[in-house]
Amino acid sequence: MRLNDIEILEKLKIGDQSGYKDLFDLYYIPLSVYSLKYCDSFDQAEDIVQEIFVKFWDDKLYLKLKNSIGPYLFKAVKNNTLSYIRKNAKYRFEEIESQVNRLIEDEVVDIENIEEEKRKLYKEIEALPEKSRKVFKAIVLDNLKYKEAAEQLGVSVNTIKTHYSNALKQLRKSLDIIIVLLLV
Amino acid sequence: MKKNDTYILKLILAYISQDLSEKEFNELKDWLNDDPENTKLFSEYLYFYKKSRRIGFTENVDSNHAWNNINTKLHQEPNIVPILEKPISKLRFLRQGIRFIKYAAVFIGVIGIGYYFMNQHKTTAVSGNQLQIADDKITLELENGNVKVIQTGGKQQRINISGKVVAEQIGNILNYEKENSAEELAYNILTIPNGKKFQVVLSDGTEVHLNSGSVLKYPVKFITGINRQVYLLEGEAYFDVAKDPKHPFIVNADDINIRVLGTEFNVSTYPEDSSINTVLVEGAVSIFGKDKTYDKATSLELKPGYMASWDKTKNNATIDEVDTNIYTGWKNGKLIFKNIQFKNIIKKLERHYNVTIINNNSKLDEKNYDATFDVETIEEVLNSFNKNYEIEYTIENNKIIIN
Missing domain, CATH: 1.10.10 (Arc Repressor Mutant, subunit A)
Known part of the structure; x- marks a missing residue:
């Protein structure tokens, strides 16, 4: 059973440590997904979120919170991810990034929602030519580097890039939203 | 274009x-x-x-892995049971094998430069036997002699004989009510077992961190007009004394008294150590014999950054300039050995981890070692001794045997 913020805070404040696991179960994946949206690195997203969980416990931050934990955690994840990005990503189109990020709703991320998205995506992927499908899966879903994907599929990095382009080109057409430009 | x-x-x-x-x-x-x-x-x-x-x-994403990873990084009372493949009942299982390299040991001394050791050095050491560690309880002896077990995973109130709340305990901290004065002194005695650390805030606001294997006796309330006196009966404590120039704070540690007005210092009086060590972090302290009363002229004044070592057999003190971090690191979970004999390192490891170590290699006993550990498991510590000093060990019948 999943507890809500208030129930978790109550547990933590009376020193019931199982509340910390409840907090983790409730927020770890949504927070990591949220961070990922900004930083695009599976590992970095998890590192950032784990660091926040550690800090939350070590600094007893729950003692300062009253009715909710989620907003605090999401905000901390966003701040830390953005500061990481600003330090590490050299070439970014800030405005477009934030525009796109706003379109991706996230605070309400739940597993069912993502499962639904996943079903749709897989349906689209199945329609791709075999090689494009494999490359797209390897790079985007399984987080392989071009070089790793090339080794795994026994082709050159350039071939990987070509299949990857083809896959994205075709999949983009399946987008069921219209991006409304608010950019000036 | x-x-x-x-x-x-x-x-x-x-x-x-x-x-x-x-x-x-x-x-x-x-x-x-x-x-x-x-x-x-x-x-x-x-x-x-x-x-x-x-x-x-x-x-x-691997949530279990993430959860374990978070737990290995906690510094504050990290006794949340991690997810293990095979849960071990009752006895707390040392979180071995799920720690990662980031918090590894840094060796100084013989090696000269610190480096990270890898998990794979479990090599010859582990003989299939795994170590189970008893979860000994922190106890509080009340003024009437009753002994209560302190459950660190909760919030409790301490009530005195007349039904009044005298202290509140949340997690790892026992906090006494701040009140000006009592009519007569009533003592509580806190006993911290091996493998545990604890913190107590006395009624004057003085904070005391207690290391593993320590016993502290202190009044529930101090009396106005009388020195604030506490007794470190054994072990190690870090005092952050609340300022009160009218009421000097005196720590009795075995043969010596340490008198302060308001300052931060560390005292250790473990049986295996040949001296009682007082390390001053801030302010000023005076040290004098346990049966004496304070006299400015005859007591030993200590400046910040210095350590007074009272030799228990010679009954005299020496003063040395020290890096205070070496002596206070334990508060933050660090284990620091500087020029310490192996036999004493073993005692300190036993106390820190609540394990039994038997050393069959007596040649090692008198040798001195330097080492610093952050939040490693006992296995990781032993593995780094194995790696750096070629000290072999096995685990038999829940004991660590060094050959």
């Missing part, structure tokens, strides 16, 4: 994987500025890509 679609798409991919040159970035920027439709197209790619990435992430 109209660029061809395939080329632009490659630039977009290079942007997505942040693997593009400044020249390519500028080309992409120019292309975006050419036509609002291009920005729209680019945004769609980015949007689709990001949505797909999070699907991929949720497919690949």
Whole structure:
């Protein structure tokens, strides 16, 4: 059973440590997904979120919170991810990034929602030519580097890039939203 | 210039994987500025890509691993039971094998430079036997002699004989009510077993950190007009004394008294150590014999950054300038040995981890070692001794045997 913020805070404040696991179960994946949206690195997203969980416990931050934990955690994840990005990503189109990020709703991320998205995506992927499908899966879903994907599929990095382009080109057409430009 | 679609798409991919040159970035920027439709197209790619990435992430994320990873990094009372493949009942299981390299030992001394040791050095050491560690309880002896077990995982109130709340305990901290004075002194005695640490805030606001294997006796309330006196009956404590110039604070540690007005210092009086050590972090302290009363002329004054070592057999003290961090690191979970005999290192490891170590290699006993550990498991500590000093060990019948 999943507890809500208030129930978790109550547990933590009376020193019931199982509340910390409840907090983790409730927020770890949504927070990591949220961070990922900004930083695009599976590992970095998890590192950032784990660091926040550690800090939350070590600094007893729950003692300062009253009715909710989620907003605090999401905000901390966003701040830390953005500061990481600003330090590490050299070439970014800030405005477009934030525009796109706003379109991706996230605070309400739940597993069912993502499962639904996943079903749709897989349906689209199945329609791709075999090689494009494999490359797209390897790079985007399984987080392989071009070089790793090339080794795994026994082709050159350039071939990987070509299949990857083809896959994205075709999949983009399946987008069921219209991006409304608010950019000036 | 109209660029061809395939080329632009490659630039977009290079942007997505942040693997593009400044020249390519500028080309992409120019292309975006050419036509609002291009920005729209680019945004769609980015949007689709990001949505797909999070699907991929949720497919690949390993929450159990993440949970264990978080637990290994906690400094504050990290006794949340991690997820283990085979849960071990009742006895607390040392979190071995789930720690990672980040918090590894840094060796100084013989090696000269610190380096990280790897998990795979479990090599010859572990003989299939695993170590189970008893979870000994912190106890509080009340003024009437009753002994209570302190459950660190909760919040409790301490009530005195007349039904009044005298202290509140939340997690690892026991906090006494702040009141001006009592009519007569009533003592409580806190006993911290091996493997545990604890903190008590006395009624004057003085904070005391207690290391593993320590016993502290102190009044529930201090009396106005009388010195604030506490007794470190055994072990090690770090005092952050609340300022009160009218009431000197005196710590009795075995043969000596340490008198302060308001300051931070560390005292250790473990049986295996030949001396009682007082390390001053801030302020000023005076040290005098346990049966004496304080006299400025005959007592020993200590300055910050210095350590007074009272030799228990010679009954005299020496003063040395020290790095105070070495002596206070234990408060933050560190285990620091500087020029310590191996037999004493063993005692300190036993106390810190609540394990039994039997050393069959007596040649090692008198040798001195330097080592610093952060939050490693006992296995990791032993493995780093194995790695750095070729000290072999096995685990038999829940005991660590050094050969």
